[in-house]
Amino acid sequence: MKGIFVVGAGPAGMFAARQMALAGYDVFIFNRDIKPGGLVEYGIYPVKEKMKSGLRKQFAQVLAMPNVHYFGNVQMGEDRALKIQDLQAMHPAAIVFACGAQGAKKLGLPGSDAKGVYAAKDFVYAYNQLPPYASMDFSTGKRVAIVGVGNVAIDIARWVLEDAPNRVTESVVVIARRGPLEVKFDEKEIEYVEQHVSRDELSAELERVRERCARCNQDVSAPKLFQEHFRKLANPEYVAVPPRLSFRFLSSPSAILADANGRIARLQVAENDLVLKADGSTSAVANGQHSELEVDTLIFAIGDEHDPKIGLPMGPHGYATDTDAVHPNEPGYQVVDPKTGTAIPGWFVAGWARKASTGLAGIARHDGEVSAARAIEYVKNAPETQTLNEREIVARLESLGLQPVTKEDLSLLGRVEDAIAQERKVPSFKFSKNEEMLQAIEEEQMRV
Ligand SMILES: Cc1cc2nc3c(=O)[nH]c(=O)nc-3n(C[C@H](O)[C@H](O)[C@H](O)COP(=O)(O)OP(=O)(O)OC[C@H]3O[C@@H](n4cnc5c(N)ncnc54)[C@H](O)[C@@H]3O)c2cc1C
Incomplete structure (x- = not known):
């Protein structure tokens, strides 16, 4: 029997699994988290319930396919009980790695280990109730700095300005290494927090960087910026509401300074100039000047990178792959050995x-889905193999000391969580500890 393995049950893994199951293959999903969904469950902003529940339903439909098998609570990695070699020893015809980007980009700044300094993904995992992050300290203080100007940075600003329980936020500053015309957030996302931006303060910041941006032919005058990125501020009647949200452009963090308790107290930032590149884009170059901001919380929302501990070979830009046939400068779908450049079958x-x-x-x-199509094409012509069946895989995982959660277990867990939500009269409830989820499954197994 030619079975195909998928590592990771975020949208990439779940829809790859669906495609391969529809093509008639038995698909076995191995997922770190007990529940499927990846960042859809544990990254997307908590109140986007409609989007989350729509995708949850689609994931449930994938799991309901008789030839899709699921093992949650199973983390694979070189430092884990389950390694890539263990998967190989179960004789899959192919493996689709859809384990996301679990490493956080780091700037390697002095003082980075101070309390109150967090990576965005860990922070959003915590407020979305992913174990073990949900039980760790991600406390925020009065003055929060967020580095990065993408949607993730704006989600985090929204959380600390509007939704975090017990928040004491007085101000949030979003720090961008380049200028105001190069913000990456979507219009829809900034609308959730725009009401906290002071028109005078933003105008003053635009004036501060105006001349440096003009050198790259960028017009960052306030009326234009308000029209393009901060629509509410263009309305003469607009009045900001506290807490305060401000932006600091052309600035890169350069050092973190802690107080006597080891918590961040100040952030040193290097001022940047903008330099126009031959292709018309810009880069930020430190101009030698520094300033300091008083902050007690710092969150880096500068993107994620691939985790080398998964055990996949690493290339210069993450997992080593061929190039994309459609976009030759982008990574392709086939993993390669970077030493020889040859595909790993x-x-x-x-x-x-x-x-x-x-x-x-x-x-x-x-x-x-594209990756699944590539895997199907490969498996069709690959030699016959005897992939272990679900029962054998569970036994193999248990022999490694793991406690896999199957799709039947997930249904039981869903039932318990729904019952708790009903009892508490809340739209939804989810456990934030693996032990609680495993216990709920066990109790429900005994009950039915
Ligand atoms: C803060 C944030 C907010 C977002 N908001 C939105 C939004 O509003 N709308 C939108 O459309 N998109 C949003 N996105 C983007 C969206 O979540 C991603 O595009 C998508 O989830 C990526 O899917 P993926 O399957 O590649 O990876 P992921 O979703 O990261 O899934 C990876 C899966 O792999 C598993 N895994 C990880 N490591 C291992 C391992 N070692 N062994 C086994 N399994 C492993 C994980 O448990 C997880 O299930 C947001 C992203 C972030 C970070």
Whole structure:
């Protein structure tokens, strides 16, 4: 029996699994988290419930396919009980790695180990209730700095300005290494927090960087910027509401200074000039000047990178792959040995495991489907193999000391969580500890 393995159950993995199951193959999904969904479940902003529940339903439909098998609570990695070699020893005809981008980009700044300094993904995992992050300290203080100007930075600003329980936020400053015309957030996302931006303060910041941007032919005058990126501010009647949200452009963090308790107290930032490149884009270059900002919390939202501990060979830009046939400068779907440049037969990547931090859930879905098509094409012509069946795989995982959660277990867990939500009269409830989920499954197994 030619079975295909998928590592990771985010949108890329789940839709890859669907495609391969529809082609008639038995598909076995190995997922770090107990629940499927990846960043859809544990990254997308908590109140985007409609989007999350729509995708949850689609994931449930994938799991309901009789030839899709699921093992949650199973983390694969060189430092884990389950390694790539263990998967290989179960004789899959191919493996699609859709494990996302679990490493955080680091700037290597002095003082980075101070308390109150977090990576964005860990922070959003925590507020989305992913174990073990949900039980770790991600406390925020009065003055929060967020580095990065993408949608993730704006999600985090929204959380600390509007939704975090017990928040004491007085101000949030979003720090961008380049100028105001190069912000990466979507119009829809900034609308959730725009009301916290002071028109005078933003105008003063635009004036501060105006001349440096003009050298690259960028007009960052306030009326133009308000029209393009901060629509509410263009309305003469607009009045900002506290807490305060401000922006600091042309600035890169250069050092973190802690107080006597070891918590961040000040952030040193290097001032940048903008330099126009031959292709018309710009780069930020430090101009030798520095300033200091008083902050007690710092969150880096500068993107994720591939985790080398997964055990896939690493290339210069993440997991080593061929090049994309359609976009020759981008990573392709086939994993290669970087030393020889030759393909590793039957190993494919999909979603953020192919291109870290790229695109929305719909893009990851499409990427999973393209990767699945490549895997199917490979498996059709691959030699016959005797992939272990579900029972044998569970036994193998248990022999490694793991406690896999199957799709039947997930249904039981869903039932318990729904019952708790009903009892508490809340739209949804989810456990934030693996032990609680495993216990709920066990109790429900005994009950039915
Ligand atoms: C903060 C944030 C907010 C976002 N908001 C939106 C939004 O509003 N709308 C939108 O469309 N998109 C949003 N996105 C983007 C979207 O979530 C991603 O495009 C998508 O989830 C990427 O899918 P993926 O399957 O490649 O990876 P992921 O979703 O990261 O899934 C990876 C899966 O691999 C598993 N895994 C990881 N390591 C291992 C391992 N070692 N062994 C086994 N399994 C492993 C994980 O448990 C997870 O299930 C957001 C992303 C972030 C970070």
